[in-house]
Amino acid sequence: MNGPVLNTQSVRIPDPKHAALNRIEQVEWYKLLVESVQDYAIFLLDTSGKVTSWNKGAQKFNGYKAEEIIGKHFSVFYPEKDKKRGKPEWELAEVRKYGRIEDEGWRLRKDGSRYWANVVITGLYDNSGRLRGYAKVTRDLTERKKNEDALKEANRVLKHQQKELQKLNRSKDEFISLASHQLRTPATIVKQYLGILKAGIGGPLTPEQIELLEKADLSNERQIETINDLLRVAQIDAGKVNLDKQRTDVAELVKSCLDEQADLLRQHNQSLAFNRTEKPALANVDIARLRMAIENLVNNASKYTPDGGKIEVLVKTDNNEVLVSIADNGVGIKESDLPKLFKQFSRIHNELSEHAGGSGLGLYWANKVITLHGGQIGVTSKVGKGTTFLIRIPSRNK
Amino acid sequence: MPKILLVEDEPLLRESYRIVLEAVSHEVDSAANGLEALRCCRDNIYDLILLDLMMPKLDGIGFLKKFQKNSKTKETRIIVLSNMTAGDKTNQALKLGAHKYVQKSQVSPTQLIKLLRTELAAA
Numbered sequence: 001m002n003g004p005v006l007n008t009q010s011v012r013i014p015d016p017k018h019a020a021l022n023r024i025e026q027v028e029w030y031k032l033l034v035e036s037v038q039d040y041a042i043f044l045l046d047t048s049g050k051v052t053s054w055n056k057g058a059q060k061f062n063g064y065k066a067e068e069i070i071g072k073h074f075s076v077f078y079p080e081k082d083k084k085r086g087k088p089e090w091e092l093a094e095v096r097k098y099g100r101i102e103d104e105g106w107r108l109r110k111d112g113s114r115y116w117a118n119v120v121i122t123g124l125y126d127n128s129g130r131l132r133g134y135a136k137v138t139r140d141l142t143e144r145k146k147n148e149d150a151l152k153e154a155n156r157v158l159k160h161q162q163k164e165l166q167k168l169n170r171s172k173d174e175f176i177s178l179a180s181h182q183l184r185t186p187a188t189i190v191k192q193y194l195g196i197l198k199a200g201i202g203g204p205l206t207p208e209q210i211e212l213l214e215k216a217d218l219s220n221e222r223q224i225e226t227i228n229d230l231l232r233v234a235q236i237d238a239g240k241v242n243l244d245k246q247r248t249d250v251a252e253l254v255k256s257c258l259d260e261q262a263d264l265l266r267q268h269n270q271s272l273a274f275n276r277t278e279k280p281a282l283a284n285v286d287i288a289r290l291r292m293a294i295e296n297l298v299n300n301a302s303k304y305t306p307d308g309g310k311i312e313v314l315v316k317t318d319n320n321e322v323l324v325s326i327a328d329n330g331v332g333i334k335e336s337d338l339p340k341l342f343k344q345f346s347r348i349h350n351e352l353s354e355h356a357g358g359s360g361l362g363l364y365w366a367n368k369v370i371t372l373h374g375g376q377i378g379v380t381s382k383v384g385k386g387t388t389f390l391i392r393i394p395s396r397n398k
Numbered sequence: 399m400p401k402i403l404l405v406e407d408e409p410l411l412r413e414s415y416r417i418v419l420e421a422v423s424h425e426v427d428s429a430a431n432g433l434e435a436l437r438c439c440r441d442n443i444y445d446l447i448l449l450d451l452m453m454p455k456l457d458g459i460g461f462l463k464k465f466q467k468n469s470k471t472k473e474t475r476i477i478v479l480s481n482m483t484a485g486d487k488t489n490q491a492l493k494l495g496a497h498k499y500v501q502k503s504q505v506s507p508t509q510l511i512k513l514l515r516t517e518l519a520a521a
Contacts, residue, residue: 184502184503185408185481187503188411188502189408189414191503191506192415195506195508196418196421196507198508199418228503232483235483288484
């Protein structure tokens with residue numbers, strides 16, 4: 001075994017059962033302590049800054065053996081730049097002023113290579129208060145500095161990537177807008193010609209022919225709906241939506257939505273119950289957009305409830321919020337599907353989803369619109385029992 | 399027979415509207431842009447104008463700005479039939495004298511006929 005060791009023939013191991021160590025034994029133990037530590041360079045300087053002791057850690061960091069370094073000035077550990085600036089002398093001057101100094105910087109090894117050191121220099125005094133030397137304790141933090149620098153660089157790269165992604169996101173929204181506008185024209189043309197055929201303007205049709213045209217028409221309508229949804233979503237994602245807020249009785253707004261959707265519900269034999277708070281449920285809302293969001297939720301309620309089912313809509317106020325709840329007793333949503341609900345193009349599969357149609361963008365858009373109003377949409381559901389959506393909108397602008 | 403001016407730059411679409419309007423006994427003049435539309439308006443008084451917004455040479459807004467409002471044309475109903483989403487342009491059109499804005503992709507031939515019936519009755 002190399003390095004400092006204890007001579008157990010002359011130095012005892014401390015033991016509470018036996019007498020305390022004598023002075024010489026204590027000194028031997030302190031020598032062993034300092035000389036053995038490999039993770040810190042711990043050594044003495046005299047008042048002029050010359051090295052007067054060495055330890056295992058110092059040898060490990062600096063590369064010098066004790067006999068090579070003792071008697072040399074400690075400025076030999078400093079890079080040329082620091083020596084020129086007078087850094088070593090300045091550090092000793094600081095210690096003489098304040099008793100200690102802590103510093104981080106590059107230090108040089110015997111072979112000229114450098115390492116990042118954390119250095120503490122402490123003044124050593126005699127019993128008359130006179131400075132008699134310095135204690136130098138150094139830690140090699142090269143690894144840590146490497147990691148910190150790598151982290152800074154990674155951060156810089158991340159920030160740059162973030163900016164690039166944001167740019168890409170914006171151009172994605174512009175592209176979607178452009179493409180959707182372009183797609184509207186041919187879809188509109190198909191709509192017209194299918195309508196012309198269905199209306200018999202191109203000549204009388206057999207029932208079978210009408211049915212075939214119906215199928216094409218339905219699909220084209222779905223295409224048009226998706227295009228409209230895409231445009232709405234691209235607009236709101238690009239942050240280009242300015243809400244046209246007006247002070248409105250939300251209960252009245254909801255009621256008029258429901259009146260328009262009465263036919264749809266009747267087609268499916270679904271009952272609709274509407275209840276509202278007596279006083280006006282006032283809030284500052286973008287009427288057209290809130291209508292669309294409500295329509296979307298009621299449509300969903302109808303789509304995912306079997307024929308003969310029940311939909312209940314309730315509008316009430318609570319402190320400074322207007323609450324709109326839309327509850328159905330339909331197929332319900334699995335707990336595992338709930339997080340996907342408000343995502344773009346989310347598709348949830350259940351026994352009614354095959355014929356549900358839709359673009360998968362409605363809830364995403366509705367959620368964004370409500371959020372823009374400073375509100376939120378929540379959902380609770382139980383498979384086989386039904387689903388309740390709850391919209392909360394602040395009554396006053398925040 | 400009601401006299402209608404159809405202003406639409408997309409040929410297939412223009413043709414489809416013409417087919418529908420003529421099938422329900424309307425007299426239809428077609429224009430492919432605002433300039434042609436103005437020319438038609440110099441020589442004719444229409445009961446109703448179906449006006450697209452995005453057209454080359456002179457667009458819908460340009461047409462509305464130049465359309466002569468006088469004693470003879472004050473009965474003419476102007477319906478903006480555009481695929482633009484409702485917004486600044488459509489609002490501007492309404493301010494410049496259009497009576498109604500309808501989005502093309504939301505209107506089937508049957509619905510167009512119903513719409514025209516309502517508007518012509520309102521004239």
